[in-house]
Amino acid sequence: MPTTNHAVVVFIDGVDRSSSLLYDALSVRVGVGNTGNVADIQVVESRGYIPQAWDEVLVTVNGTRIFGGYVATRTATGLAAGSSRTVQWSLACRDWSMLLDKIIVSDQFASMTDANIV
Numbered sequence: 001m002p003t004t005n006h007a008v009v010v011f012i013d014g015v016d017r018s019s020s021l022l023y024d025a026l027s028v029r030v031g032v033g034n035t036g037n038v039a040d041i042q043v044v045e046s047r048g049y050i051p052q053a054w055d056e057v058l059v060t061v062n063g064t065r066i067f068g069g070y071v072a073t074r075t076a077t078g079l080a081a082g083s084s085r086t087v088q089w090s091l092a093c094r095d096w097s098m099l100l101d102k103i104i105v106s107d108q109f110a111s112m113t114d115a116n117i118v
Contacts, residue, residue, distance in 0.1 A: 012081055022042040022088075027040040036095045054070050
């Protein structure tokens with residue numbers, strides 16, 4: 001398996017969760033055309049952290065942001081019981097264009113650029 005010396009940092013809801021990140025499970029895919037970017041992230045938590053839908057997610061590599069968006073779906077898998085209980089969270093994330101899917105525009109705009117409309 002290839003190794004890397006890159007500094008990967010993952011923020012979820014403004015908190016650095018890199019220490020809980022399963023690096024081998026991190027995936028960021030850049031969309032082409034009108035498709036958005038997506039990220040799949042897995043974190044293992046034992047301190048009661050529960051990621052929520054719409055938590056903001058930022059992924060940086062060597063200080064350069066390569067993904068920004070929100071948690072779209074989450075799945076929990078229990079890994080142990082009792083005092084050693086840990087939960088592995090699988091997070092499917094979509095870029096900020098996810099916001100545009102929630103807004104319905106019911107007006108008609110003629111002879112206007114998108115910059116004028118927004």
